[in-house]
Amino acid sequence: MALYGTLINVALIVIGSFLGLVFTKIPERYKETVMQGIGLAVMLIGLQMAFVMEHIIIGLLSLLTGAIVGEWLQLESGLDRLGKWVGNKLGSEENDSRVSQGFVTASLIFVIGAMSIIGALDSGLRGDHEVLITKGILDGFVALVLTTTLGLGVILSVFPVLLYQGSIALLATQIEGVLPESTLNGFITELTGVGGLLIVAIGLNLLNITSIRIGNLLPAIIMVGVIYYVYQLFL
Template identity: 70%
Template sequence: MALFGTIVNGICIIAGSLIGLFFTKIPERYKETVMHGIGLAVILIGLQMALSTEAIIVVLLSLLTGAIIGEFIHLEEGINRAGDWIGSKFATTNDNISVAQGFITASLVFVIGALSVIGALDGGLRGDHEVLITKGVIDGFVALVLTTTLGFGVILSVVPVFLYQGSIALLATQITNWIPESFLDGLIGELTAVGGLLIMAIGLNLLKIVQIRVGNLLPSILTVGGVYYVYLLF
């Protein structure tokens, strides 16, 4: 079953988020310190991922093109509106944190990275779900911690996780017919690097060092494929 690992990953995120909802009624100073800890950890995760690049120009051009697209279509505003609408349908545990912030933060942390891609490919190509199950356990604990400070929006990240990893797993049996293995390996590295920088941006936002419109940078995750292809042509 190609989707088994993805399903387990999603269940772990939901379970961790639900448990985290019970730990939101803690003093504000605890939440603030925990948020700072999460922000620092998120920056470290992003930095480790960002260093996987072997072509910084690909990362730069992907971010630039993604930013232009995101700003042009006002992607972050749309995400915030969707988050506010969802928030109006569900009671939030922390009025100071929007559903959209929790959704974007958790989605980036859970979706972007080599584990998501490699795990989904292993599940689809070889029926080996060990990577995604391991990732699911990690994501479950991270979801628990994130939910205590970011609230209900974290649990919604299970949707992009399932769609992203599930799509890769289902297409994995044919992907090697379309994309050479050498190209795929390089693309995963650059995609991981771009995603790492976006995760670092999330960490900076959590620490309130700067407010980066991360939502408007999200298209760079898609443009990296085209940029990397053009890069190899030269």
């Protein structure tokens, strides 16, 4: 089943989030230090991903055009409003901004990355779910720690994870015979690189070094496909 790996991933995030809600009495200094450690690890993962990019111009143009589209659509504000709305509907006792921050931060960490894309493609193309199950174990641990700090919003990230990875897996079952393998691999490489840069931005925000509006950069993920296609036409 193409969605098996994604469903396991989602289940592990839910388990980790619930454990995080249970262990909320962890001393603040522990949570702060652990979050800093996660921030550093997230930056390392992002850098490793970013360095696989083969064509810097594709990454640059993707980020520039993605930022313009994101600012025009005001995606960051929209995600913030969505998080607050969900928090109100669930009757959360937490501050709405924490629900929003938890939802946005967890969604970006769990969705953007090589493992999401490659794992979902493996599930759809080859029926191999090992990558997504491994990712689920990592996500579950991160969800536990994030939930102790950011609260209920973290568990809501399962919806974009299910939609994103599930869509890729189902689409992959249909495109195997349509796109040449070299083209597909090239696209994944550039997408991984751009996603890695966004992951680095997440790490910087987690460390409170910057306040990058990552939500407004998300269209860069889509623009990679457009720009890579145009780039291939002129090769």
